[in-house]
Amino acid sequence: MSIYLNNAATSWPKPHIVPQAMYDFMVNSGANLARGTAAKRDLGTMDLVLNCRELLAEFFHSYEDADPRYVTFTSNITESLNIVLKGYLKPGMKVLTSSMEHNASMRPLRRLEQKGVHITVLPCDMEGVLSLRDLDKVLKEDSFDLMIITHASNVCGTVQDISGIARLCREAGVPLVVDSAQTAGVLPIHVSDLGLAALCFTGHKGLMGPQGTGGIIWKPDFAEKVEWFIEGGTGSFSHLELQPDSMPDKFEAGTPNLPGIAGLRAALQWLVKEGPEKIHARETQLGLRFIEGVKKIPGVILAGKQTMEGRLPVFPLNFTGRDHAIVAAELVERAGIETRPGLHCAPVAHKTLGTDGMGGALRISIGYFNTEKDIDCCLETLASILSEPLKA
Ligand SMILES: Cc1ncc(COP(=O)(O)O)c(C=O)c1O
Structure with a gap:
């Protein structure tokens, strides 16, 4: 038992259609992404990946001007957070965060601190709540280049007032990045209404997808300011020896987790229905x-x-x-x-x-x-x- x-x-467990979709992809399709002859199987993979990007953009209410190219696939939210934080923050920049963060953001932040990024950790109360009054005060006293916060704590489940935090960040002109590991699929997240610079998500928790999936929903002008993290083959612009700047290739070098994306798509379809x-x-x-x-x-x-x-x-x-x-x-x-x-x-x-x-x-x-x-x-x-x- x-x-x-x-x-x-x-x-x-996961909804049954999730492992089924992964199995079907591997047994009946299985072509790589943009690395074939545009045969039926190649087109099937392209369709799967594009459709999953579209579903994610819709599910998280991405920006109207953001086409699905501004959805990046990663292997988990840890990779998503590393891409955003290490690609955006430069020595001398100032970043705000809270005292309820997971090591997925705290460790990259502390590494960046060693390279000259200034980190302010706002203390939360004994219930894990970040006070909007404290945030407002700090935003008025100093200028910041970025704020990163977890939507809900993986330790005690406390959900932050993300609308209030996003409003204060918008008023102060500070780009806001959200770690939605515990909330994606369970609580509504409206990326464009909140005005998020980037929403980082993982596929295997509330989204009900398989392990090894995750991603980023970008605000287009913020994505332009972030440097790529991994460089390599993208199945596109093969004549270039430098990583292409265009989305979604910029952040997606190497073969993606295609069975994982098949499972994640099935999970999203299940979530929307349920x-x-x-x-x-x-x-x-x-x-x-x-x-x-x-x-x-x-x-x-x-x-x-x-x-x-x-x-x-x-x-x-x-x-x-x-x-x-x-x-x-x-x-x-x-x-x-x-x-x-x-x-x-x-x-x-x-x-x-x-x-x-x-x-x-x-x-x-x-x-x-x-x-x-x-x-x-x-x-x-x-x-x-x-x-x-x-x-x-
Ligand atoms: C709040 C939070 N952030 C980040 C992570 C890291 O997730 P992953 O291991 O999928 O990258 C977790 C996982 O427990 C989490 O709960």
């Missing part, structure tokens, strides 16, 4: 069942928000007198319950929540395919573990 409660790491609102409502309902239950168990310490308001169903737990990693191992052993202990690649977020001194937390993250039975089993198993006497 297995109960999967680690959806913040990657969503599982409806992200329905998915979010269901996950919130299960989250409510969990949070109400877990707060009644003696010895549980829940960090971050204490209700379901303004959050995703991602819960960081610690336990009086017990190591959370041992509890995590017990959950697997007793009932096959899969969670994730530790720091979740976000040490700065744990510092903000006050859980860094405990080595992080046991993270329970609920997904669309979980059931009430899964939640109840997890609560019962937790209660049973915690009711046992502490070992001396």
Whole structure:
């Protein structure tokens, strides 16, 4: 028996049409992109990739003047963030971020800092919320070249007021980049209304696609200012020994993950049909069942928000007198319950929540395919573990 409660790491299971589309691509088609003779199979691959770009541009409400060329495919959001941050920020530039970021942006930022980029990390409160008042103040006191923020925390599920943050950045003329790893596919993200410079996404979490997929939705004039990260063959402009400047080739050297793109396209089709609102409502309902239950168990310490308001169903737990990693191992052993202990690649977020001194937390993250039975089993198993006497 297995109960999967680690959806913040990657969503599982996937809708059946996702692996089916990947299998179909590999068995029945399988041609490379723009590296053939324009035979039927080559055209099929071109059609797949263009159609997936179109679906992504539509799904995230990209800019009207942005054709699908301004959708870049990457292998994951980590690559997307590296492309944007390392391609845009130059020594002497100033960047704003928050104290709830994942290492996917914090590590490139700290590397850039060593090269002379100035980083300001705005502290969030104990619930992981960035205060708009603090942001407004800092934007008025200094000038910045970029702001990068995660839409929702992978540690505690706190969702930032992205509309408010985007408004303040627009007023201050600061390009805003959003890490949507935890929200894409679950919460609406309107790239053009928000005026984002770049939306970075990963395919394998809320978007329900396969691992190894991700991307960037660009504001066209921002994309022009970003330098390419990887250079090589693009299947186009082969007479040039330099990387072409034109989109989408500029950021897509090398053969893309075509089976992954086939799976991601199927996942997007499934998402549009199912409806992200329905998915979010269901996950919130299960989250409510969990949070109400877990707060009644003696010895549980829940960090971050204490209700379901303004959050995703991602819960960081610690336990009086017990190591959370041992509890995590017990959950697997007793009932096959899969969670994730530790720091979740976000040490700065744990510092903000006050859980860094405990080595992080046991993270329970609920997904669309979980059931009430899964939640109840997890609560019962937790209660049973915690009711046992502490070992001396
Ligand atoms: C907020 C956030 N950003 C970035 C990432 C990195 O995602 P990936 O490993 O798909 O690049 C994650 C993954 O957990 C995340 O939760």
